Amino acid sequence: MVQTSTAPLPSRAYVGTGQRRIDGVSKVTGQARYAAEFPADGLLYGHVVSGGALANGMIERIDASAAEAAEGVVRVYTHENRPRQPWFDSTYQDQVAPPGIPFRPLKDAKIVYSGQPVALVVARSLEVAAYAASLIEITYREEPFRTDLAAEQSNAYVPPEKRAGIEPPPPDRGDVDRALAEAPVKVEASYFVAAEHHNPMETHASTVVWNDGKLTVYDKIQGVVASKEYLTEVFGLIADDVQVISPFVGGAFGVGLRPQYQLFLATMAALDLQRSVRVTLTRDQMFTLTYRPHTIQHLALGADRDGRLTAIRHEAVAATSTFEDYQEVVVNWSGLGYRCPNVAFDYKLAKLHTYTPSDMRAPGAATGVYGLECAMDELAHAAGIDPLELRLKNYAEEDANTGNPFTSKQLRECYRQGAERFGWSRRSAAPRSMREGRELIGWGMATGFWEASMQQTSARAILSADGRLEVATATADIGTGTYTILAQIAADAMGVPIEQVDVKIGDSSLPASPLEGGSWTAASAGSAVEKACFGLREQLFHHARAMEGSPLANEVLERITFAGGRMAVANDPSRSVVVADVMAALGLEKLAAEETAKPDQDAQENYSAYTHAAIFAEVRVDEELNVVRVTRIVNAVAAGRILNLKTARSQILGGVVFGIGMALEEQSELDHRFGRFMNHNIAEYHIPVNADVRDIDVIFVEEHDDKVSPIGVKGLGEIGIVGTAAAIANAIFHATGKRVRDLPITPDKLLRDGDDGVSSGMARAG
């Protein structure tokens, strides 16, 4: 059973209520089309050939003759016969490419990671393409490669070039060495977060429809503009000749932020063959795309006897590829999470012969906050203070990394409401002190932080004479509920029933929108749609006021309400005009407005904007067998205005389930002899199943924020995972007395660490 509760919100007809997904019926009836489902005349099918079990070297020989001779095969592309490619690597840089040289499929004979695409078979059917692919013979010359992060730690380096949009660690403050030396209570430990692959349900696919040199591209992407820019740059196409469409995305979690190699290969083949081509990746090929980088963290915390933090040192070494410096914000959280005068940061990368990691749900925070929140739990234990009490004692009223105040921060309320719902006050402090039968019971908690941001976004609103309202922006709905919240916002803005609203997204011909990521889409696209609707209101009002004998004569827009299809003077509803009458009187078939919403410059410079959460977890662990069950989670979230209680709750539930996976199950396992992720299917790569998910209770704490975005929204896509793994790991410690600092906490680790409560020896509580 899963419950949700919420604080009261400003009364509006739709915004703030729980609304069903407007795209729900089309999805469950199969009407919603995904990238691999769009038909095209004479469509050809591409199957990607993945490279062998080596992570560095050369293709010495590639023999595709048998494949080419197979009946139904149209062409086999390899690095030897591919069409000419642009010369400059920078041409291949997509919107969120980190510094470095992007991977270029089929560029040359060089192997830079295991499983990289080495050929594309294009055939008249998918089956023939897959069969022919098995006939290709390749010999490689192997060169030494390194994929062991622990072994590469000593070669880690500070990334020389910063990745755009990613804040490097702030300057150290105070004197951490001294503060640690003097601290009466301190803890020091290393933590490991495993590499994870995103594994959305829909595998990557592109259908490229060729029409006399013009392309209509159906792509799995978290932002059609990114694919379009990539294609025009890489293939030298003019903007008018490419349209990218992606109305539905079957999950992405970040793997759809960068155009992936199937888009390049499908487009290359379509242009070369002058035919429509589809390339779909298999589930195991999803493990040849990007991943959440495995990361080793080292934390040292010092406090006085009352538990007031005096020192934090947070160091991290994260994996990246040999060709790009992927970066995320891992350690900065330790400078803003709590009040502490002495803080030192270190964030380094280690080059591995893998594909470049990239953003995966709450990139950086899922990793770094896990480390911080486990270390806080260790400190609480060492100081003999309740973990929640410790957090309250060190509550940060401002962002000490920048010195800025927060746009809003209702974290205290999250702690209070979360603890109350969970029953935290009944926790008995000592590890192994709660049990039922043969199960040890553990209660753990953690804080969650995620940045709240908005990005410049444009939207269009069109009102038709028949009363239908269409709102449109190029953004994506990756399953989060974007369609629905945009309809709610538009319906409220124009005072029309939600059934009258059509939402168009996922099309590069629509007003520009950034990638769907960073939890900013609701705030950004939502603000843009509201602004476009306000543009419509303004036009309607001016038309209405100018009509002969208008009851709105001499009125100002600010005093006009839009409801029930009418414009009326606030406080004097007798003075009103029917919107449809205005359209009819003017002979207008359609009225359109296009607007661009931008973040507030002043707020961006002078405030820090974050979403906060308090997570409480109960685990039950069989004392002998170490079977861990996560029986209860309460997640109290403060995220500004909640647009839709249903879809918002779903986002938090999904985030928490992600966190359960991170804590207990998910890991992409590298075999360093092959430089290859070996468990490349979802039978062996474990994500939580129903049995792993019990009660999840989501609380939305009321939070008013007039600075973070025009509509007061902070976003919810990522906060649900942040802190969840730490809360579970802390609960396992409380249950068993064992600290496993190595995610995921699989049964072998709980057993290996012995029954004496002494962990891998990396930790020293002083």
Added chain:
Amino acid sequence: MNRFSYVRPDAVAAAVRERASDPGARFIAGGTNLLDLMKYDVEAPSRLIDITRLPLRDIQELDGGLRIGALVPNSDLAYDRRIEERYPLLASAILAGASPQLRNMATTGGNLLQRTRCVYFYDTATPCNKRTPGSGCSAIGGINRQHAILGASEHCIATNPSDMGVALAALRASVRVAGPDGERTIPFSEFHRLPGDEPQRDNNLAADELILSVDLPAEHFAINYTYLKLRERLSYAFALVSVAAALRLEDGKIAEARLALGGVAHKPWRDEAAEELLRGQPAERASFEQAAGQILSGARGFGENDFKIELARRAVVRALEQAAAGTPQSQSDKRVQ
């Protein structure tokens, strides 16, 4: 995936003939394992002999026991009233495996012949003696948390992944098969093989033999039994270790004992000496620990899977406790009893 031809015979003799005439042919039943292997290019049959039309879908009485047709779906078997009442150990083991959708498709014969889940076996880019004899065993020195601690060889340390098979081993079932020269019956303990130096061979079925049925003897242990499965998530994962335990108690003493382990060897692991140790002993922890020590006496780890030795030991003790107490492990409530 390879190109292949497809036939669907109506009679057992015809199916066996088809198989004997083409060494590249394979029987296909539920297809839940074979199709995956074909998609991964691990298997490339020239011909598929669809056996789902053969008259092997019944469960029949057999001298106090039951005869289970090779095509009885796993879910039908688990929910069959006779199985639930007389062989609840078997029902429980089946329900501990896979997912409802898979169990609906999977057949009794196919389940016995499902291949290992070793990640290297599934990835044709890596060496694997079971897939390509002589190429080497990548799991030794590699990813082997799932791998064998008993009966492994330097050529292969894979495990048999079946849950159903562990219960069948404990129940001392037998497998009735048909070949070109007629029928024969193979005791369950001799059905699967240890890898030795021929890891490509999972079992002792001849290439042209068809499984007709699995036969259960009369003794069924309906009171004191359990199937305890430990894995890396609470459902829908292969066993790290599983235990089928069945006891017949008389006056607090163990009159008859059955013990088999899954997830630890190339075959469902039974040790008659461990069962013998239990016979005549009081049904208490000390006896169970002795039996656990015996059944694991030859165990060795290969690195990542070292923990399984201790985990298996504890699982055996717990399973025997569950069986003795008459509180079998529930397969829906994931709390370990």
